[in-house]
Amino acid sequence: MSLHLGRTQFGNPANTGNVLTYDQADELFHAWVLNPKLKIHMQQVACLMKCWAAEKEMLDEAGQWKWEMAGLLHDADWDQWPDLHCKKIIEELEQRNIDPEIIRAIASHGHLHFGVEPETNMDKMLYAFDELSGLIHAYSLMRPGGYIDMDVKGVKKRLKEKSFAANVSRDDINDACERAGIQLEELIAFIIPRQSAVTATLQN
Numbered sequence: 001m002s003l004h005l006g007r008t009q010f011g012n013p014a015n016t017g018n019v020l021t022y023d024q025a026d027e028l029f030h031a032w033v034l035n036p037k038l039k040i041h042m043q044q045v046a047c048l049m050k051c052w053a054a055e056k057e058m059l060d061e062a063g064q065w066k067w068e069m070a071g072l073l074h075d076a077d078w079d080q081w082p083d084l085h086c087k088k089i090i091e092e093l094e095q096r097n098i099d100p101e102i103i104r105a106i107a108s109h110g111h112l113h114f115g116v117e118p119e120t121n122m123d124k125m126l127y128a129f130d131e132l133s134g135l136i137h138a139y140s141l142m143r144p145g146g147y148i149d150m151d152v153k154g155v156k157k158r159l160k161e162k163s164f165a166a167n168v169s170r171d172d173i174n175d176a177c178e179r180a181g182i183q184l185e186e187l188i189a190f191i192i193p194r195q196s197a198v199t200a201t202l203q204n
């Protein structure tokens, strides 16, 4: 079964700047995503996107929310409609006249699956965070202290163990770092403390 979207243009440029409110995005998130593990993954990626937008892209709050929204909704249809991933969420956001930049980032988060190349910084970072965030979370779950004292070296070790979180594509992670022009170590070091902090709030 192919998830190829068969197109590379998304949304309408006239909708640039249109976003969901936080409450609207939250409502869609909870209505479509029922699996608690997937919810955590999407919230973690949302946080990383927001942090990157604020700290590295120096975007204002509106800009940060666009990045966060892309992270929060990137797997929205994966839980209930895996055969339609990520066609369904794209169409939903297009119907709601959402900013094409956000829709494009979602459409390119798995370029081998969807046939859409990551082009913008938002595209590239969503792609880069997606798999690595999942592997780091899996690592936290096998550590007695969770995220406490987790370091880059430990994560790199797990990356080298092919059997660990075997569904996480190492090729995608390396490819994503190359495209984003980031060292793997730098990306891991960015993720650990931020993902640790947001995960603590999600589990409380």
Ligand SMILES: [Fe+2]
Pocket (backbone or CB within 6 Å): 074, 075, 078, 085, 109, 110
């Ligand atoms: Fe996905």
Ligand SMILES: [Fe+2]
Pocket (backbone or CB within 6 Å): 041, 074, 075, 130
């Ligand atoms: Fe994901």
